[in-house]
Amino acid sequence: MSDAIITVEDLTMGWGEVNLLEKASFEVERGEVFAILGGSGCGKSTLLRYLTGLDEPKGGSIYIEGVGKPTLEVGRPAYGVMFQSGALFGSMTVGENVAVALNEWTDLPHDAVDAIVRAKLRLVGLQGFEHHTPAEISGGMKKRAAIARAMALEPSLLFLDEPSAGLDPVSAVELDELILTMSDGLGLTVVIVTHELQSIFKIAKRCIMLDKKTKSIIARGDPRELRDKSDDPRVHNFFNRTTEST
Amino acid sequence: MSATPKREPAFQVEIEEAGGPLIEVRLTGTLTFLDASSLWSQVRARISPKMKEEVRFDLSNVTSIDGGTMALLVQTKWDLQEEGGRCEFTGATGHVQKILELYEGDAKLNKRPKQKPVSIIAQIGQGTYDALIELQLVFAFLGRMLLALIGVIRRPKTGNWREIAPLMNRTGADAVPIVLLINFLIGFVMAFQSAVQLKQFGANIFVADLVGLSISRELGPLMTAIIVCGRSGAAFAAELGTMKVSEEVDALRTMGFGPWRYLVFPRMFALFLVMPVLTLLADLVGILGGLLVGLLSLDLTVVAYLNETRNALHMWDIFQGLIKCGVFGLAIGLVACQQGLATSGGAEGVGRRTTAAVVTSLFALILLDAGFTMLFYVLHL
Numbered sequence: 318m319s320d321a322i323i324t325v326e327d328l329t330m331g332w333g334e335v336n337l338l339e340k341a342s343f344e345v346e347r348g349e350v351f352a353i354l355g356g357s358g359c360g361k362s363t364l365l366r367y368l369t370g371l372d373e374p375k376g377g378s379i380y381i382e383g384v385g386k387p388t389l390e391v392g393r394p395a396y397g398v399m400f401q402s403g404a405l406f407g408s409m410t411v412g413e414n415v416a417v418a419l420n421e422w423t424d425l426p427h428d429a430v431d432a433i434v435r436a437k438l439r440l441v442g443l444q445g446f447e448h449h450t451p452a453e454i455s456g457g458m459k460k461r462a463a464i465a466r467a468m469a470l471e472p473s474l475l476f477l478d479e480p481s482a483g484l485d486p487v488s489a490v491e492l493d494e495l496i497l498t499m500s501d502g503l504g505l506t507v508v509i510v511t512h513e514l515q516s517i518f519k520i521a522k523r524c525i526m527l528d529k530k531t532k533s534i535i536a537r538g539d540p541r542e543l544r545d546k547s548d549d550p551r552v553h554n555f556f557n558r559t560t561e562s563t
Numbered sequence: 564m565s566a567t568p569k570r571e572p573a574f575q576v577e578i579e580e581a582g583g584p585l586i587e588v589r590l591t592g593t594l595t596f597l598d599a600s601s602l603w604s605q606v607r608a609r610i611s612p613k614m615k616e617e618v619r620f621d622l623s624n625v626t627s628i629d630g631g632t633m634a635l636l637v638q639t640k641w642d643l644q645e646e647g648g649r650c651e652f653t654g655a656t657g658h659v660q661k662i663l664e665l666y667e668g669d670a671k672l673n674k675r676p677k678q679k680p681v682s683i684i685a686q687i688g689q690g691t692y693d694a695l696i697e698l699q700l701v702f703a704f705l706g707r708m709l710l711a712l713i714g715v716i717r718r719p720k721t722g723n724w725r726e727i728a729p730l731m732n733r734t735g736a737d738a739v740p741i742v743l744l745i746n747f748l749i750g751f752v753m754a755f756q757s758a759v760q761l762k763q764f765g766a767n768i769f770v771a772d773l774v775g776l777s778i779s780r781e782l783g784p785l786m787t788a789i790i791v792c793g794r795s796g797a798a799f800a801a802e803l804g805t806m807k808v809s810e811e812v813d814a815l816r817t818m819g820f821g822p823w824r825y826l827v828f829p830r831m832f833a834l835f836l837v838m839p840v841l842t843l844l845a846d847l848v849g850i851l852g853g854l855l856v857g858l859l860s861l862d863l864t865v866v867a868y869l870n871e872t873r874n875a876l877h878m879w880d881i882f883q884g885l886i887k888c889g890v891f892g893l894a895i896g897l898v899a900c901q902q903g904l905a906t907s908g909g910a911e912g913v914g915r916r917t918t919a920a921v922v923t924s925l926f927a928l929i930l931l932d933a934g935f936t937m938l939f940y941v942l943h944l
Contacts, residue, residue, distance in 0.1 A: 366813075369817055370817075371813050371816060371817065392819060393819055394817060394818060394819040396817075397817075398813075398814065398817040400810040400813065400814055401810070402809055402810055404809060404810035404811050404813065404814040405811075405814075406806075406811055406814075407809075407811070417818060418818045418819070421818070421819065421820055422819060463814075466814075466818075
């Protein structure tokens with residue numbers, strides 16, 4: 318029996334007359350790094366918005382920890398989210414960004430919150446940066462700070478939207494290692510939207526690939542196996558960076 | 564300033580019209596973007612999209628060409644084809660052929676669907692639809708805000724109260740100099756204008772009554788609200804709009820707190836608290852502006868002017884101004900936050916919503932002011 322932390326059934330997503338995905342179903346298992354792949358504009362980030370409850374799907378169901386339809390703003394969140402831009406609050410310092418959810422959802426005294434903030438920033442390699450504002454740190458550091466913020470309440474599930482986009486190769490590899498460390502060491506389930514192939518092969522245990530033309534999931538499984546064994550030219554082209562006719 | 568010296572084009576265009584159904588355009592030399600304007604005018608002077616003859620561009624003597632000039636030649640070909648004419652490129656080799664292929668000069672014309680002009684009826688329909696969608700957004704905002712307000716009233720600890728003091732500093736303390744200056748000048752100008760008339764009747768002293776009453780009942784709250792709208796309303800809309808487009812509002816939502824109790828309520832509450840204080844200051848300096856005119860041009864004494872003002876004003880005159888400005892503060896905060904959170908589409912969207920926030924707030928202020936005036940009149944207050 319599978320131990321699914323996320324179950325998606327017959328999901329249809331889009332807006333107005335336009336559908337990006339129709340009747341798609343998949344599961345994310347507890348403790349795995351799960352990648353959502355596909356070409357630009359196929360709806361990867363939109364799917365992430367549905368999974369996190371930011372937008373309402375046109376049809377179908379999403380269950381997180383067995384509970385239907387993720388609801389926001391009604392209590393302590395069950396998961397953390399890192400947005401593509403980091404989305405750190407510009408009016409706060411890095412430390413305050415991490416402390417926001419702790420102050421809101423716990424009764425911890427100020428010094429305990431500070432200790433947790435420092436520990437989270439240490440975890441992502443940003444020790445000593447708690448008093449810097451987001452404008453004073455680099456793009457890679459912003460993403461790390463955003464992960465620390467998403468991790469503040471010890472979630473068991475983390476959503477990451479294109480974490481390595483726009484990073485230099487070394488920072489991207491460091492971020493991959495951080496995600497692996499968190500997943501292996503903390504037993505965290507990570508759902509990641511990306512098209513960085515190196516990153517996918519390194520960290521993702523399973524993946525799904527969305528296709529804009531057919532509005533469906535055209536591949537699912539271990540990304541390394543899909544790269545080596547898939548007969549589907551669309552999947553082959555994606556994983557092997559080729560443009561052979563489909 | 565010296566003008567850029569005019570350069571000779573590095574190409575030649577020869578157009579051969581045999582008199583038959585074929586026109587041959589022979590291009591020679593190097594075609595670079597620096598000569599694009601000259602090429603375009605020379606070719607277009609002779610080759611009209613409406614012409615019926617077949618046009619052939621001979622590129623065999625072109626030694627070099629860049630993308631910009633190729634784009635112009637290809638566009639000429641497509642314009643001819645769109646009108647039903649025939650056109651082709653010949654003689655291209657090597658680098659020229661590669662650029663020709665890159666710019667699809669050898670491809671068939673993909674006819675672009677012509678956009679039909681939108682009729683006035685359709686424009687009115689679209690405008691009405693957009694207005695209804697906007698109205699729906701406003702009602703959705705108010706509904707969600709009401710739910711959040713009930714939540715905060717039931718659990719006051721969930722309110723973002725810490726934000727209120729810095730917001731009051733930004734919207735109140737920082738606005739004091741401009742509020743003082745504008746309202747002093749308003750009192751000053753109003754006293755001057757009225758003094759000219761009242762002097763004729765020997766009623767100089769009544770300038771104090773006029774200035775005191777109009778400032779405390781009407782102009783003090785209204786001018787203060789307009790200043791706050793321009794400063795803080797615009798700032799709130801731009802701030803929240805930027806947070807919305809940079810996903811900061813989404814980040815807040817995924818952390819379990821909605822923008823209403825975290826962003827909207829502190830702003831509205833801060834404005835509600837600072838507006839009466841600013842209005843009291845506005846009333847005071849407005850009266851001082853009138854006093855200055857009384858001293859300088861009406862031969863009144865300080866004591867006489869202030870005594871007349873005290874006799875003319877009742878507590879209710881000041882109090883009704885404070886009621887108005889409290890409501891004005893809430894309205895400015897509400898409109899600015901609603902517009903800010905409705906932002907989409909990047910920097911341009913932020914600008915559009917900021918403008919809309921100021922315009923809508925001003926409109927709302929005038930409407931509310933008229934409503935209060937009618938209400939107080941009907942209630943004989």
